[in-house]
Amino acid sequence: MSVGVFIDGGAGTTGLEIRERLSGRAEIALILLDEARRKDPAARAEALNDADFVILCLPDDAAREAVSLIRNDRTRVIDASTAHRVAAGWTYGFAELDPGQRDAIAGARFVANPGCYPTGFLALVRPLVRAGLLPASALLSVNATSGYSGGGKAMIAEFEAGETATAFRPYALSLGHKHVPEMTVHAGLQHGPIFQPAVADTYRGMVVEVPLHLAQFAPGTQPGDIGAVLRDAYPAGGLVRLSQDTVSTVAIEDDAGTDRMTLHLFSNPDAAQVRLVATLDNLGKGAGGAAVQNLNIMAGLDPLAGLVI
Numbered sequence: 001m002s003v004g005v006f007i008d009g010g011a012g013t014t015g016l017e018i019r020e021r022l023s024g025r026a027e028i029a030l031i032l033l034d035e036a037r038r039k040d041p042a043a044r045a046e047a048l049n050d051a052d053f054v055i056l057c058l059p060d061d062a063a064r065e066a067v068s069l070i071r072n073d074r075t076r077v078i079d080a081s082t083a084h085r086v087a088a089g090w091t092y093g094f095a096e097l098d099p100g101q102r103d104a105i106a107g108a109r110f111v112a113n114p115g116c117y118p119t120g121f122l123a124l125v126r127p128l129v130r131a132g133l134l135p136a137s138a139l140l141s142v143n144a145t146s147g148y149s150g151g152g153k154a155m156i157a158e159f160e161a162g163e164t165a166t167a168f169r170p171y172a173l174s175l176g177h178k179h180v181p182e183m184t185v186h187a188g189l190q191h192g193p194i195f196q197p198a199v200a201d202t203y204r205g206m207v208v209e210v211p212l213h214l215a216q217f218a219p220g221t222q223p224g225d226i227g228a229v230l231r232d233a234y235p236a237g238g239l240v241r242l243s244q245d246t247v248s249t250v251a252i253e254d255d256a257g258t259d260r261m262t263l264h265l266f267s268n269p270d271a272a273q274v275r276l277v278a279t280l281d282n283l284g285k286g287a288g289g290a291a292v293q294n295l296n297i298m299a300g301l302d303p304l305a306g307l308v309i
């Protein structure tokens, strides 16, 4: 018995990644719309209502519209857009975020797939807030760099045309990036972090970094305490792992082309500072890989089926 899956926005960057991960799986029956009908509201409404699961890989407004086109109480939804990540009635689709989150996803009808940058930030920060090492009132900053596929078809075209593209471009300088609300809410923080994203001239991959003074933690906290909390939060064998290697650098390519995420804790006792770093693929654990992981969990399938670890 297979489950019917419709990817709305299946011709876009994220949609194609998901399709690639689902194709060839006997337990998945993909519902496809041809080029002429893929943006036709009537054809989409039919596919949205025929499917057991829909994965929305659309701009935010189109994602909201797609949800409104579902007229039954059966079709389950995974939304890869930003539209529902802090919305009431939606479950945040980050299985590793908290104990119990995987079960919440398994039983949910509406799941919001996390943003790519928040996936790295939350993996680093949420366990520390939950354990009481980092106070909810902490004032944080997060520096991050994405491959240009993070900007979808339009940014890919810009970089690949080679006219206005650059090697490294900081952006969101108005401090109002769409990912700040989900970082704040799902980390359990009282204040939004200062979010400093940049895009690099490489197709895929991501580095997310949270620099901290030990003085920002609960009194007496040492780097070893931070490492212990992160290690406990991410048991071996999952998609998220704390690096046990002694490395002195990381690269945006480290987890590119995979659905895993690697966390690093760098520290210097003399400086009383730490740098928490996550590497992932913006299209992997940051988007398509997470969507397929959520589908697997919701449908009761092998959680890692179709994923590249």
Ligand SMILES: NC(=O)C1=CN([C@@H]2O[C@H](COP(=O)(O)OP(=O)(O)OC[C@H]3O[C@@H](n4cnc5c(N)ncnc54)[C@H](OP(=O)(O)O)[C@@H]3O)[C@@H](O)[C@H]2O)C=CC1
Residues within 6 Å of the ligand: 008, 009, 010, 011, 012, 013, 014, 015, 038, 039, 040, 056, 057, 058, 059, 060, 062, 080, 081, 082, 114, 115, 116, 149, 150, 151, 152, 153, 154, 282, 283, 286, 287
């Ligand atoms: N790229 C990334 O790294 C990540 C993306 N996301 C999110 O995933 C979603 C998709 O992003 P991405 O794949 O990058 O974007 P793309 O621009 O690459 O793809 C979006 C697709 O949606 C189609 N589309 C737009 N409007 C409609 C509509 N009304 N009906 C049907 N199809 C429509 C577009 O059609 P057309 O081809 O004609 O333009 C395009 O194929 C966004 O919400 C994005 O924020 C999330 C995490 C990471």
Ligand SMILES: CC(=O)N[C@@H](CCC(=O)OP(=O)(O)O)C(=O)O
Residues within 6 Å of the ligand: 080, 081, 082, 114, 115, 116, 117, 146, 147, 148, 149, 150, 151, 152, 155, 178, 179, 197, 198, 199
């Ligand atoms: C490089 C780049 O532009 N990245 C996008 C984020 C990727 C994306 O579309 O994000 P979500 O769907 O996860 O919100 C941005 O900053 O808006």
